[in-house]
Amino acid sequence: MKKLVIALFSGVFLLQASAQNTDSSAYTMSLKQAVDYALKNAVSVQNADIDKQIAEAKRKEVLALGLPQINASFDVKDFLEIPTSLIPAEFFGGKPGTFIGVKFGTQYNATAGVDASQLVFDGTFFLAVKAMKSFLEIADKASVRTRIEVTSAVTKAYYNVLISEDRMKLMDANLDRLKKLQSDTKALYDNGFVEKIDLDRITVNLNNVSTERDKLQRFSDLSYNFLKYQMGMDQKAKLTLSGTLSDINFSPDATASDKFDPTSRIEFSILQTQQRMNHLDLKKNRFGYLPNLVLYASGSESALRTQFDIFDPGKTWYPMSLVGMKLTLPIFDGGQKHYRVQQSKLNIMKTENDMKALQQGLDLEYVNAKTGLINASNTLGIQKKNIDLATEIYNVAKKKYEQGIGSNLEVMTAETSLKESQTNYYSALYDALNAKVDFDKANGSLYK
Numbered sequence: 001m002k003k004l005v006i007a008l009f010s011g012v013f014l015l016q017a018s019a020q021n022t023d024s025s026a027y028t029m030s031l032k033q034a035v036d037y038a039l040k041n042a043v044s045v046q047n048a049d050i051d052k053q054i055a056e057a058k059r060k061e062v063l064a065l066g067l068p069q070i071n072a073s074f075d076v077k078d079f080l081e082i083p084t085s086l087i088p089a090e091f092f093g094g095k096p097g098t099f100i101g102v103k104f105g106t107q108y109n110a111t112a113g114v115d116a117s118q119l120v121f122d123g124t125f126f127l128a129v130k131a132m133k134s135f136l137e138i139a140d141k142a143s144v145r146t147r148i149e150v151t152s153a154v155t156k157a158y159y160n161v162l163i164s165e166d167r168m169k170l171m172d173a174n175l176d177r178l179k180k181l182q183s184d185t186k187a188l189y190d191n192g193f194v195e196k197i198d199l200d201r202i203t204v205n206l207n208n209v210s211t212e213r214d215k216l217q218r219f220s221d222l223s224y225n226f227l228k229y230q231m232g233m234d235q236k237a238k239l240t241l242s243g244t245l246s247d248i249n250f251s252p253d254a255t256a257s258d259k260f261d262p263t264s265r266i267e268f269s270i271l272q273t274q275q276r277m278n279h280l281d282l283k284k285n286r287f288g289y290l291p292n293l294v295l296y297a298s299g300s301e302s303a304l305r306t307q308f309d310i311f312d313p314g315k316t317w318y319p320m321s322l323v324g325m326k327l328t329l330p331i332f333d334g335g336q337k338h339y340r341v342q343q344s345k346l347n348i349m350k351t352e353n354d355m356k357a358l359q360q361g362l363d364l365e366y367v368n369a370k371t372g373l374i375n376a377s378n379t380l381g382i383q384k385k386n387i388d389l390a391t392e393i394y395n396v397a398k399k400k401y402e403q404g405i406g407s408n409l410e411v412m413t414a415e416t417s418l419k420e421s422q423t424n425y426y427s428a429l430y431d432a433l434n435a436k437v438d439f440d441k442a443n444g445s446l447y448k
Contacts, residue, residue, distance in 0.1 A: 070114065
């Protein structure tokens with residue numbers, strides 16, 4: 001319970017550091033409605049959906065590489081010094097073996113053109129397109145995993161609020177019982193049947209329970225705040241829970257079941273998809289040995305001027321156009337492709353090991369969760385019987401005291417035992433509810 005209090009306080013501090021609250025709406029929600037609300041409003045879920053959109057945009061980016069690539073360009077040059085070219089001097093009657101520097105060209109040159117290319121064949125591209133489907137699967141499955149985590153967190157927080165509310169009702173009943181006991185004892189004291197110490201004991205106990213009740217009220221408010229935080233709900237919103245603890249089914253049939261398939265867990269499915277991507281990466285690196293073919297075309301016009309009158313419509317522009325085909329055949333790259341293939345093979349082996357380890361871990365998690373739920377359910381049943389027994393003991397002690405054959409100290413001892421059994425019961429109930437959520441998560445049935 002101390003860990004829970006620390007977690008709840010941490011959640012509230014995070015909330016106080018967040019953006020200002022503005023929502024003053026009122027909600028009444030069952031557990032399912034609370035989970036549905038969280039799956040729409042929790043930041044982690046929203047970010048997971050954004051990641052899916054990013055993955056889809058990445059897929060389209062890869063597909064765009066296979067479409068025609070067209071670029072336009074405009075280039076203007078001002079040669080402050082026109083380049084010099086050397087030509088044999090004997091062309092102009094000079095001495096053979098010597099050269100004369102001559103400047104060719106104009107000071108102002110401009111070129112406007114359009115280039116286009118189309119990928120015809122590249123094995124790595126087609127495999128990359130196929131790999132993007134698996135990439136999208138991973139993003140989608142990661143979103144499902146996020147939803148499972150949110151469902152688990154909201155369910156536990158919801159149950160904790162129900163426990164707090166139920167404890168508040170029981171605490172109020174305890175206060176009423178002690179107030180009546182105090183009133184009855186005061187009447188006995190006023191008539192000289194009991195000593196003042198008997199009345200003082202009850203008063204001290206009443207004050208302690210009243211203080212505990214105030215603490216529990218604050219804890220209940222804190223539980224609500226933490227639940228709203230997990231749901232992604234504004235802290236100023238008014239939330240009321242329509243669910244009750246009696247609605248919860250601990251599924252004894254599920255605890256007795258030995259059927260569990262770890263491959264049904266989303267974590268295992270993500271690794272399977274990752275392995276498919278590893279195999280595609282291996283194929284892509286092997287396809288790197290194949291040639292690729294690109295068609296291209298280019299057209300441009302150039303303006304050559306001695307003055308900066310490039311945009312003069314009366315001056316001539318000189319056209320140029322071409323079409324071509326480029327075939328690239330890998331011959332030797334120093335072994336780069338070979339080592340990429342080796343890395344892909346090793347990644348496949350590594351992922352196979354990860355899948356084995358994950359399968360063993362999921363099996364262990366299921367067994368532990370199942371055992372934890374059985375133990376927690378049994379403990380809860382025992383604590384429920386203890387409450388009934390402690391209540392009976394208290395009633396007998398109180399009746400004996402009223403009849404004058406029992407002591408006030410016996411009543412207080414029975415009262416203390418009753419409160420202790422109630423505390424133990426709610427602690428066991430909290431453990432049982434969390435064990436149920438953990439079992440449903442381990443079994444793969446928490447979120448469908």
